[in-house]
Amino acid sequence: MTVELICVGTELLLGNTVNTNAAFLSEQCAMLGLSMYYQSVVGDNPGRLEGLLQAAKGRSDIIILSGGLGPTQDDLTKETAAAVMGKKLVEDSKAREGIQQFMAKRGREITENNWKQAMVPEGCKVLYNPNGTAPGIIIEDGDTCMVLLPGPPNELIPMFEEQVYPYLHNLQPEVICSRMVKLCGIGESAAETEILDLIEGQQNPTVAPYAKTGEVHLRITAKAESEDAAYALIGPMEEELQRRFGSLVYTDDPQVTLEMAIAKLLEGRQLTVTTAESCTGGLLAGRLINVPGISSYFKEGHITYSNEAKEKILGVSHDTLERYGAVSAQTAEEMAKGGARAAGADICVAITGIAGPEGGTEEKPVGLVYISCWCKGRILTQKNLYTGSRSKIREYSVASALTLLRQAILEEGNTQDSQ
Amino acid sequence: MTVELICVGTELLLGNTVNTNAAFLSEQCAMLGLSMYYQSVVGDNPGRLEGLLQAAKGRSDIIILSGGLGPTQDDLTKETAAAVMGKKLVEDSKAREGIQQFMAKRGREITENNWKQAMVPEGCKVLYNPNGTAPGIIIEDGDTCMVLLPGPPNELIPMFEEQVYPYLHNLQPEVICSRMVKLCGIGESAAETEILDLIEGQQNPTVAPYAKTGEVHLRITAKAESEDAAYALIGPMEEELQRRFGSLVYTDDPQVTLEMAIAKLLEGRQLTVTTAESCTGGLLAGRLINVPGISSYFKEGHITYSNEAKEKILGVSHDTLERYGAVSAQTAEEMAKGGARAAGADICVAITGIAGPEGGTEEKPVGLVYISCWCKGRILTQKNLYTGSRSKIREYSVASALTLLRQAILEEGNTQDSQ
Numbered sequence A, B: 001m002t003v004e005l006i007c008v009g010t011e012l013l014l015g016n017t018v019n020t021n022a023a024f025l026s027e028q029c030a031m032l033g034l035s036m037y038y039q040s041v042v043g044d045n046p047g048r049l050e051g052l053l054q055a056a057k058g059r060s061d062i063i064i065l066s067g068g069l070g071p072t073q074d075d076l077t078k079e080t081a082a083a084v085m086g087k088k089l090v091e092d093s094k095a096r097e098g099i100q101q102f103m104a105k106r107g108r109e110i111t112e113n114n115w116k117q118a119m120v121p122e123g124c125k126v127l128y129n130p131n132g133t134a135p136g137i138i139i140e141d142g143d144t145c146m147v148l149l150p151g152p153p154n155e156l157i158p159m160f161e162e163q164v165y166p167y168l169h170n171l172q173p174e175v176i177c178s179r180m181v182k183l184c185g186i187g188e189s190a191a192e193t194e195i196l197d198l199i200e201g202q203q204n205p206t207v208a209p210y211a212k213t214g215e216v217h218l219r220i221t222a223k224a225e226s227e228d229a230a231y232a233l234i235g236p237m238e239e240e241l242q243r244r245f246g247s248l249v250y251t252d253d254p255q256v257t258l259e260m261a262i263a264k265l266l267e268g269r270q271l272t273v274t275t276a277e278s279c280t281g282g283l284l285a286g287r288l289i290n291v292p293g294i295s296s297y298f299k300e301g302h303i304t305y306s307n308e309a310k311e312k313i314l315g316v317s318h319d320t321l322e323r324y325g326a327v328s329a330q331t332a333e334e335m336a337k338g339g340a341r342a343a344g345a346d347i348c349v350a351i352t353g354i355a356g357p358e359g360g361t362e363e364k365p366v367g368l369v370y371i372s373c374w375c376k377g378r379i380l381t382q383k384n385l386y387t388g389s390r391s392k393i394r395e396y397s398v399a400s401a402l403t404l405l406r407q408a409i410l411e412e413g414n415t416q417d418s419q
Helices: A020-031 A046-059 A077-084 A093-105 A112-118 A153-171 A188-194 A227-248 A258-269 A283-288 A307-314 A318-324 A329-343 A390-418 B020-031 B046-059 B077-084 B093-105 B112-118 B153-171 B188-194 B227-248 B258-269 B283-288 B307-314 B318-324 B329-343 B390-418
Strands: A002-008 A035-042 A062-066 A089-091 A119-121 A125-127 A136-140 A145-149 A175-184 A206-212 A215-224 A249-251 A273-277 A300-304 A347-353 A368-375 A378-385 B002-008 B035-042 B062-066 B089-091 B119-121 B125-127 B136-140 B145-149 B175-184 B206-212 B215-224 B249-251 B273-277 B300-304 B347-353 B368-375 B378-385
Touching: A002 A020, A002 A046, A020 A035, A020 A062, A020 A153, A020 A215, A035 A046, A046 A062, A046 A077, A062 A153, A077 A089, A077 A119, A077 A136, A077 A145, A089 A093, A093 A112, A112 A119, A119 A136, A125 A153, A136 A153, A145 A153, A175 A227, A175 A390, A188 A206, A188 A215, A188 A227, A215 A227, A227 A249, A249 A258, A258 A283, A258 A390, A273 A283, A273 A329, A283 A300, A283 A390, A283 B283, A300 A307, A300 A329, A300 B307, A307 A318, A307 A329, A307 B300, A318 A329, A329 A347, A329 A368, A329 A378, A347 A390, A368 A390, A378 A390, B002 B020, B002 B046, B020 B035, B020 B062, B020 B153, B020 B215, B035 B046, B046 B062, B046 B077, B062 B153, B077 B089, B077 B119, B077 B136, B077 B145, B089 B093, B093 B112, B112 B119, B119 B136, B125 B153, B136 B153, B145 B153, B175 B227, B175 B390, B188 B206, B188 B215, B188 B227, B215 B227, B227 B249, B249 B258, B258 B283, B258 B390, B273 B283, B273 B329, B283 B300, B283 B390, B300 B307, B300 B329, B307 B318, B307 B329, B318 B329, B329 B347, B329 B368, B329 B378, B347 B390, B368 B390, B378 B390
Parallel strands: A002 A035, A002 A062, A062 A145, A273 A300, A273 A347, B002 B035, B002 B062, B062 B145, B273 B300, B273 B347
Antiparallel strands: A035 B035, A089 A119, A125 A136, A136 A145, A175 A215, A175 A249, A206 A215, A300 B300, A347 A368, A368 A378, B089 B119, B125 B136, B136 B145, B175 B215, B175 B249, B206 B215, B347 B368, B368 B378
C-alpha cells in the first residue's frame, strides 16, 4: 500500500519550524511497511490544499495530513478534506465534551470558535485527543483513506502511536515487524560496506541503516502472514548482524540509547563514573544524566575549561600542561586519573580538544580532540580529528567518549571474568 | 516572485533524516521576500521528480532543489532537471578540477562515477563547492529559474549563503532587508499579544515571531527600492519593539545567541561565572562553552547530581538537604553560593529540579525546577514548573537559567552604576 504526507502550515513555509512531524510519520510508515513516494507542505490555503489532495487521492492509498485543525478561521484542513471526500461536517458530542474538559482542567475560557473543533466529517472515525482541543480524524471511502492529525508534536505523536498506528497496521493484509540493531564505534559507510551483500537484492527481510551522530542504527523489517512468521524471518538476519558487528552492537531495543546501555553496564558491574570535560563543557555529563536513575552510578562531574581548573580540581601537573599543552594525550590522561580521584569514582572519562573556530595551529588543528578513560587503574586514550562546526566537533567528541567509556567497561568486565 | 522547494532523497521519505534543509531554505527565502506556497519531498525516482518539476514550472518563478547530486547511478536530479529545462549535459572543466583537488586533499581515490559530477547543463551557472564534490547549478530560461543544491547541510548552507542568496537578491526588482530582535524571558504567546496591533494588517515592514526554546525572535522585514529606504522603514518598527520589550531584548544581531550576549556582558563588566548543576547535568555549562573565547570568564563548573556531591563540592549543608530536600529554593541558593566560592567566581548559576519521568510527588511534581543565581553577594532565585519530557524540562531549565544569569548581570551593572 502507498501512503503520502501533506503537512499544512505557513510556519513550515516560512521556515519558523523544522518539520519533525514529517520525519516521525515517515519512519512510522516505513515501520508499517507502507511505501511513501511523496511528501508536501502547503500553507493554510484551501485552494492549494484541495489541488494537492486531489492529486494525492489519484496516486496514493493513504493520505496523512498534519496541521490546520486549530480553532481559527485560517485552519481549514478538515473542511477541505471533507469536501474532497464528499462528506458534510456534523458535531461530535464526545469531541465537544473533550474540549470542555480540556479547557476546564486548565482554567481556560472557551471561546465560540473552539466549538468548530468539535465538528467532524459524517461517518468518520474520531481520534480523541487528551493532549489538546483538536480531535484527529480518519475518513474512508472505497479507495482512499485520509488521516488528519493535529500539528503540535506533543499531540500528534501520542495520537499516532496509540490510535493511528494500530489502525494502519490492521489495514495491511500482512503483518510488518521490525527490530533495531544499534551500533557505536563504526561509521555509516564502514557499516554499510560490511553489509552491502545483505542490502543488495534484499526483499524480505530488509535492512536499512540510519546514521546518527557517532552511531549507526540498522533496522530489520519483515512482512509475513503472522508476527511469529515475521520474527522467524528477522531472527537469522539479526544473528548475522550480531555476528558481523560483535561488540559494536550495544542494543537491539529501539527504546535504548547508548547512555542507557552504558548505565545498565555500570549497574551490572556496580561501577561508578565521573567526567572531566574541557571543550565539551558538560555535554558528556549531560548525556549520561539523560538516563533516569543514573544517580547511583554518576554522582558528580567536573568542567575544567581553564588550565588553572585542570590543575586545581583534577591535579593535572603544571609541567604536563607546559610541556605538552592542554590538548594532548598526556593532559587527557592526567585529567581522567585526577577526575576519578577527585570524585572517588571507579571510572573517569576526560575530554580535551580544540572545538574552534579559533585556536587551531598547524600542529594542533581545530577538531583535534583527545579522549581518555581511566578505569580502576587501566587507561584507554584516543586521538580524534573531527571536521565541521564547533557544535559538530563537540557532539562527535561526546559520542566518541561514550563509545570509549563503554569499551572500557566491557574490557574491565573481561579482566574481571578472566581473573 | 514565487519560489518552491523540492527536496530529493529516499532518506527523507523513510524518515532517516529530518529535513532541516527545508527549514533553512524557507527562512532564507522569507528573508529574500520570496513567496513560498509549496514544498515537496520525492525519492530518487526520475519519473516522479519530472512530474513534480513540470507542475512546479507551471506555478512558480523559482524552483530550488536539494539532494540527488551525488556520484551514484541513483542520483538523477541534475539529469532530470536538465531534461525538463531542455538542456544537454556538458563537462565543466573547472568543476572537474575541483573534484580532483577535493579528493586529492583528503587522500581519497577518484572513482569513474565521480566524473559524472563534473557534467552540467549547457549554459548554466555553476556554483563551485569547496566542501564537497557536487557543484551546485542554476539553470535559467525565460520564465523559470531552477537552483540545484547538494543535499548535505554542510555543503548546502555555505553554497546558498555565499552564492545563491546574492543571486536571488539580484533577481528581485526590490531590495528586501530584515533585522532580528531577539527576546528572552517572555513566552511566544505573551510576546505575540504585545504586538498583535503591529502584526494585524501589517504590510511593509512586516513582523514575524519565531518561537525558540525559552526565547522569541521577532523578524522585521521591509521591501523598498534601496537598502537605505528599506532600513528607513525598519528603523521605527525596531524602536517600537525595543520600547515595548525593553530589557527583554538581548540583541538585534541575527548571529548573536543568548550565550554570546551573556559572554559580552561578562566581558564588559569583567565578571567571571561558574555553574552548579543537578538535573541539567552540564547542559548549562555546555551552552556557555558554545561561545568561543568564553574561557576568560568561565573557568570551571560543577555537576553535583548526588546529595553527597552537593555537600562535598558546594558545601550545601546536610541540614538544608534533610529539611527542605535537594529540590528546594534553599538548596538552590546554597548551591549557587557554594559554587561561586568553590570556583572563586563572581557569579554562580545553580539548577536543581525533577526532570522525571520518575521521582515526582504531589508536593514536588516532575517539572519542578529551582534556579538560583548568586552574583557578588546578591541572590536571585526562581521557581519553575515545566511540562514535557525529561529532555524538554532540562532544555527549558537551561534557557531559564541563562535568562536569570543575564538579569543578574544587568542588575549588578545597575547597582554599580548607581554607586
